[in-house]
Amino acid sequence: MNFPIWELHWAGGGLLIALIAVFHVYIAHFAVGGGLFLVLTEHLGYRRQSPAILDYTKRHTKFFLLVTMVLGGITGVGIWFIISLVAPAATSQLIHTFVFAWAIEWVFFLCEIVSLFIYFYTFGKMGRRNHLTMGWLYFFFGWMSLFMINGIIGFMLTPGDWLETKDFWDGLFNPSFWPALAFRTFIALILAGLYGFVTATWEKDPKTRETLVRYCATWLLAPFAFLLLSGWWYVHVLPEGPQAMVLGANPEIAPYLQGFLWISVVLFAGGLIMAVRMPAAIKRPMALVLLVIGLLYMGCFETMREAGRRPYLIHGYMYSNAILVGTEDAIAAEGFLQTSGWNQNQEITPENAMAAGREIFRGQCAACHSIGGPLHNIKRLSAQFGTVGLEAQIAGMGKIYSYMPRFAGTAQERKALAAYIVHDLVEAPVTEQHARPRPEVELEVPAFNADEAEYVLLSWCTLGEKCLSDSDSRFSILPPGSTLMAQLIRRGPLPELVTEDVEITYTAPAGFENPANHVEFWKYAPSLVGKELPQNVSAKGLGMSGVMKLGEQGTNFVADGIPVLPYMDDGTINPYPVFTIEAKDTASGEILATTKVLAPVSTEIGCKNCHGGTWRHEGTMGISVTTASDVLARHDRRHKTRLLPEAEAGKPVLCQSCHPDPLLKATGNPELLNLPAAIHGFHANYLSGQPAAEPCHSCHPTGPDSYTYCARGAHASKGLTCVNCHGTLEDHSLSLLRGEKEAGKPKADLLMRHIKPRLVGSVEEIEPRAPWNDQPDCLNCHVDFERPQDAEPSAFNQWVRGPEGLYRMRTDDAGLMCESCHGSTHAEYPATNAFHPDLDAIQPLQYQGHPGPIGSKGNCAVCHTEDMYDEFHHPNILGAL
Numbered sequence: 001m002n003f004p005i006w007e008l009h010w011a012g013g014g015l016l017i018a019l020i021a022v023f024h025v026y027i028a029h030f031a032v033g034g035g036l037f038l039v040l041t042e043h044l045g046y047r048r049q050s051p052a053i054l055d056y057t058k059r060h061t062k063f064f065l066l067v068t069m070v071l072g073g074i075t076g077v078g079i080w081f082i083i084s085l086v087a088p089a090a091t092s093q094l095i096h097t098f099v100f101a102w103a104i105e106w107v108f109f110l111c112e113i114v115s116l117f118i119y120f121y122t123f124g125k126m127g128r129r130n131h132l133t134m135g136w137l138y139f140f141f142g143w144m145s146l147f148m149i150n151g152i153i154g155f156m157l158t159p160g161d162w163l164e165t166k167d168f169w170d171g172l173f174n175p176s177f178w179p180a181l182a183f184r185t186f187i188a189l190i191l192a193g194l195y196g197f198v199t200a201t202w203e204k205d206p207k208t209r210e211t212l213v214r215y216c217a218t219w220l221l222a223p224f225a226f227l228l229l230s231g232w233w234y235v236h237v238l239p240e241g242p243q244a245m246v247l248g249a250n251p252e253i254a255p256y257l258q259g260f261l262w263i264s265v266v267l268f269a270g271g272l273i274m275a276v277r278m279p280a281a282i283k284r285p286m287a288l289v290l291l292v293i294g295l296l297y298m299g300c301f302e303t304m305r306e307a308g309r310r311p312y313l314i315h316g317y318m319y320s321n322a323i324l325v326g327t328e329d330a331i332a333a334e335g336f337l338q339t340s341g342w343n344q345n346q347e348i349t350p351e352n353a354m355a356a357g358r359e360i361f362r363g364q365c366a367a368c369h370s371i372g373g374p375l376h377n378i379k380r381l382s383a384q385f386g387t388v389g390l391e392a393q394i395a396g397m398g399k400i401y402s403y404m405p406r407f408a409g410t411a412q413e414r415k416a417l418a419a420y421i422v423h424d425l426v427e428a429p430v431t432e433q434h435a436r437p438r439p440e441v442e443l444e445v446p447a448f449n450a451d452e453a454e455y456v457l458l459s460w461c462t463l464g465e466k467c468l469s470d471s472d473s474r475f476s477i478l479p480p481g482s483t484l485m486a487q488l489i490r491r492g493p494l495p496e497l498v499t500e501d502v503e504i505t506y507t508a509p510a511g512f513e514n515p516a517n518h519v520e521f522w523k524y525a526p527s528l529v530g531k532e533l534p535q536n537v538s539a540k541g542l543g544m545s546g547v548m549k550l551g552e553q554g555t556n557f558v559a560d561g562i563p564v565l566p567y568m569d570d571g572t573i574n575p576y577p578v579f580t581i582e583a584k585d586t587a588s589g590e591i592l593a594t595t596k597v598l599a600p601v602s603t604e605i606g607c608k609n610c611h612g613g614t615w616r617h618e619g620t621m622g623i624s625v626t627t628a629s630d631v632l633a634r635h636d637r638r639h640k641t642r643l644l645p646e647a648e649a650g651k652p653v654l655c656q657s658c659h660p661d662p663l664l665k666a667t668g669n670p671e672l673l674n675l676p677a678a679i680h681g682f683h684a685n686y687l688s689g690q691p692a693a694e695p696c697h698s699c700h701p702t703g704p705d706s707y708t709y710c711a712r713g714a715h716a717s718k719g720l721t722c723v724n725c726h727g728t729l730e731d732h733s734l735s736l737l738r739g740e741k742e743a744g745k746p747k748a749d750l751l752m753r754h755i756k757p758r759l760v761g762s763v764e765e766i767e768p769r770a771p772w773n774d775q776p777d778c779l780n781c782h783v784d785f786e787r788p789q790d791a792e793p794s795a796f797n798q799w800v801r802g803p804e805g806l807y808r809m810r811t812d813d814a815g816l817m818c819e820s821c822h823g824s825t826h827a828e829y830p831a832t833n834a835f836h837p838d839l840d841a842i843q844p845l846q847y848q849g850h851p852g853p854i855g856s857k858g859n860c861a862v863c864h865t866e867d868m869y870d871e872f873h874h875p876n877i878l879g880a881l
Contacts, residue, residue, distance in 0.1 A: 003089055004088075004342050005088075005367075007366065008370070009370065009371045009372070009373070010371060010373040011370065012369065012370040012373060013373060013375040013376040013377075014086065014367070014368060015370060015374065017079070017086055017087070018302075020078045020079055021079055021302065022298055022299045024079055025298055025302055026191070027067060027075065028076070029146075029184065030064075030067065030192060032139075032142045032145075032185070032188040033188030033191050033192035033219075034064050034188075034192045034196075035139035035142045035143075036139045036189065037189075037196060038061055038119070039135030041053065042131070042132060044215070045057055046128060050208075056208070057123075059199060060199045060200075062120065063199050065116055065120050067195070087313060087322070090314060090322065093314060093318065097155070097162075097171055098155070100168065101172055102148075102152070105148035112142050115138040115141055118134050119131065119135050143185070146181070146184060146185070146188070150181045150184055151173060151174065151177050153305075154176045154177050154180045156309060157174075157308050157309050158175040159171060159174055159317060160175045162174065163316050175239075179230055179237050180234055182226075182233065182234075183227065183230040183233075183234045186223040186230055187227055190219070190220055190223050190227060190294075193219030194287075194294040196212070197213065197217075197283075197290060200212035200213045201280055201286075201287045202284065206280075210277055214274075214275045217274050217275040220267065220268075221272070224268055227264075242315060245308045245403060250307055250401075252307070253307040256299075256300045259296070259300040260301055260304065263293060263296060267290065273286070274286065310402070311402060311403055311404050312405075319405035321364045321365070321368075322367070323405065327408070328405075328408045331409065332409055332410060335409060335413060336360055336409035336410075337413065342363070343356075343363070348413065353416045353419060354416075354423070354424055356413070357418075357424070358424070361378075361425075364409070364417075368404075371425060385418075385422060385612070386422060386431075386609060387415070387418045387419050389611070390418040390421060390422055391418040392610055392686040392698070393610065393686060394418060395414060396685045396687075399686075399754040400685050438707070438835050439573075439574055441839065444596075445596075445842055445845045446842075447846075450861060450862075453491065454490065454592070455490055455491065455498070455592045456489045456491060456593065457486060457487075457488050457504075457582075457583050457592075457594065458488075458595070459486040459487075459579075459581040460485055460820060460824050461483065461484055461485075461600055462485055462819070462825075463808070463824065464600065464825040465600045465701065465826060465827075466478075466481075466483075466602070467700070467701070468480055468601060469623055470521075470616060471616075471624075471625070471628035472519055472524050473520050473523075474625060474628035474647045475643065475647065475653055475654070476521065476524075476528045476653075476655070477654075477656075479529065479539060479654065480538055481560070481561040481563060483559065483560045483562070484548070484558070484599060485556050485557065485817070485820075487556045487817060488583045488592070488593065489816075491864075491865055492864075492865055493866045495864060497816070498583075499554065499556075499557075501586050502583050502585060503583070504581065504582070504584075505582050506562070506580070507545045507579060508545050508564065508579060509579065509580070511569050511572070512564060512565070512568055512569075514536060515536055515544070515563050516536045519567070522535055522536075527650070527651045528652060537563065538561040539561065540561025541561065542560070542561040543562075544563065544564065546562075553809075553815070555811065555817070556817055562579075564601050566602055566603060566621065573620050573707075574835070575602040575621075575708045575710075575835075576598050576600055576833060576839050577598070577601070578597070578599075578839070578842070579596065580595075580596055581595050581597055596843075596846075597842065598842070602621060602710060603621045603623065604700075604707055605621075606699045608623070608624065609699075610686075611634070612626055612627060613626030621701075629644060632644035632647060655675055656675055659672050659674060661674055661771070662770060662772045662803075663772045671745065673747050673748060673751075674771060675771075676771035677733075678747075680733040680736055681748070681752070683695075683699070683733075684729050684755050685755060688730050688754075690729075695728075696721070696723075696729065700722075702722060711826055712826065713823065713840075714830055716826075717830070723759075723796075724792070724794055724796075725776040725794075726796065727758075727797070728759065730755050731766065733755055734766045735766050735767060735768060735769045735797070735799075736769065737751055737752045738752075738763070738767075738769075739769050739774075741768070759794065765797075766797060767798070769799045774800065774801055774802055775807070776798065776799065777799070777805075777807075778795075780798045781795050784876060785876040807825060812873045814872070820854070821854040821855060821873075822854075824840075827840045828853075829854070829856075830850075830852050830853075838851065844856075855877075
């Protein structure tokens with residue numbers, strides 16, 4: 001941060017360093033192995049008394065001198081030039097730490113030059129013993145040069161005790177020094193054979209040519225076992241983080257690891273083939289091909305080694321963007337622009353936001369990312385993001401996946417950076433939010449004659465909003481299947497619940513009868529739920545109309561699994577279909593009571609905010625194929641699965657087939673995190689730090705700009721949000737993850753590592769819970785059924801251990817369920833619906849003429865045919881009413 005940065009744009013992201021360095025290292029290793037090749041080949045010529053071999057050695061020495069001294073020297077200088085411009089802070093640190101080591105290495109390099117020139121120009125002119133001695137001296141100086149540089153390069157990957165001591169010797173003889181030296185020595189010997197093929201295949205005498213080619217093949221083949229053993233040693237001395245990176249924890253590195261392994265096989269096979277007698281016209285091009293393959297081999301190795309350092313330039317000390325480890329929080333508090341002296345903009349205003357974003361990109365991103373170039377092209381990597389999604393991506397860097405450093409800056413700077421990338425680099429237009437028109441809903445409230453009616457029929461949806469994923473060709477996270485409950489009450493001085501000799505039916509509203517026409521769930525049902533399903537019938541066997549069954553409590557009727565969708569046959573999108581519920585006498589068929597109830601259902605799940613694509617239906621809701629494919633591609637990339645190719649082959653999966661989930665009673669793979677913990681825990685790392693319920697609005701249809709606007713109840717009307725009951729996303733996630741941690745799942749720790757609670761002082765204070773079953777208790781706020789005393793009540797961290805005790809399952813002493821009188825979760829009476837103000841108040845309006853809870857405002861007569869003076873259903877019921 002204390003140096004200006006050379007803006008390379010297209011060639012940024014370390015491309016020039018990679019190109020120059022790989023080429024130089026390929027030559028430098030040849031300079032070491034080739035030195036030994038020269039002196040041993042000369043020995044061979046003397047031992048066999050072969051002038052032809054000695055002549056070849058002299059010619060190869062000229063080739064060797066030109067390649068190593070000219071190309072090697074130029075690229076060596078090129079490395080110093082490019083790293084000093086692209087990574088000046090790390091270069092400065094290496095110079096200051098190892099100035100003595102560099103000086104020694106330069107002495108060895110000078111000795112290399114002198115000894116090689118003497119060896120070449122005195123070939124055949126100097127006595128055999130002295131000339132061979134000069135060859136051995138060249139090899140010694142070359143290997144010692146490798147010895148010194150290996151320590152410095154290894155230091156960047158494994159600084160070891162130097163991080164604490166800052167001692168020169170701790171840095172030079174770092175943990176990977178000896179295995180890396182062995183590995184590089186053996187690869188240098190292999191490269192000597194590869195380069196030897198190039199000159200040996202041009203030998204004119206066929207017999208000599210075959211002898212030399214087989215000799216070179218020995219150099220290629222013999223060290224391979226030692227190379228692999230030293231490679232194994234090298235990898236196993238690496239700390240856990242670098243080791244994981246090298247072995248492919250970074251998905252971008254996996255191809256290079258595979259390439260290294262496959263090229264090992266190719267080179268070994270190539271060496272065997274070259275040893276077979278063939279015409280020179282075949283062997284010459286083959287030698288050149290093997291030489292190019294060797295360059296790719298070295299490129300794979302160096303790429304993996306560099307990747308092992310990520311997100312650092314010097315592991316554990318300096319990040320790839322030159323920010324020192326341990327300074328991130330201070331920079332985040334003060335601001336990146338304020339703490340770096342090379343920025344024109346110190347503060348962000350609406351006028352300079354783009355310019356400030358560019359400076360932040362230059363300081364924190366340009367070291368690794370090019371702009372339109374071939375290496376980590378930021379335009380390609382950010383193409384699917386809007387500003388909201390990219391801001392979340394930036395916020396989550398370096399938390400779960402550690403191959404990128406954490407963003408060091410304020411929330412305002414993060415926003416400016418995201419806007420610069422999305423609107424300036426990717427050139428995505430700025431879009432304005434427009435209110436989406438909702439269909440006009442006609443509502444007919446059933447009649448009720450309080451003087452004559454013998455029955456009251458109450459019905460409700462157990463969830464305030466059933467969310468569905470309609471991305472069935474790719475995956476299903478929430479398949480169709482809403483639940484309606486009902487209770488039939490015989491009115492009287494002592495009302496009673498009726499459960500015998502009656503039949504309760506539900507009937508879908510007109511236009512909603514054919515959900516299979518609008519989604520592909522039924523097409524892919526065999527893959528998603530393991531069986532063929534009749535059209536418009538759910539996995540639980542229910543259709544859009546049918547008969548309710550007596551519930552497990554024995555006091556209510558249930559239709560669990562109605563496959564209702566928010567899509568109508570005429571193309572209208574309506575998340576609030578109104579079902580008709582009827583109670584009939586089973587003996588006579590007489591209709592005893594009729595009511596209507598919402599079955600709220602929405603596919604407005606905001607995956608597109610971060611995964612690209614658009615809404616699937618009419619710019620309103622639904623997960624598009626583009627969005628769903630990106631979700632799977634990222635899952636495959638991170639977790640080594642093959643969900644996307646399997647889905648493209650017609651075999652999408654239900655997420656709960658792997659991840660346990662109490663909602664669907666899915667056991668999945670017990671070793672994996674349950675689905676809510678995995679989803680919320682992962683995304684909390686990217687969406688944390690935002691105001692209150694903003695992260696909730698990013699994914700759920702709860703925000704002020706939502707089309708569905710599912711938070712419709714009395715709580716929402718008083719300004720309460722998700723946070724008041726469930727906590728912020730951070731708190732909510734930690735409660736789920738702590739439950740999984742107590743269940744012995746180590747992945748919970750990984751997701752929890754960077755999540756900080758906001759409603760309590762520490763993670764240890766958060767009560768663990770199971771999703772869906774352990775929920776906030778109404779009585780946390782409504783103590784003794786009174787109104788909350790706090791202006792900002794909070795039910796977080798005090799869980800009802802369910803499912804029996806949950807609001808949606810709880811009953812009073814008479815068996816009357818809470819939701820029958822108070823309405824569904826998130827739609828508690830009085831509720832206000834954006835599609836029609838009375839949609840959620842049908843039964844209160846039907847039975848008592850106002851939208852409050854059933855029986856409120858003194859309306860006990862809804863069920864009781866005589867005045868009530870004693871509290872029965874719950875304490876304070878008369879006072880509250």
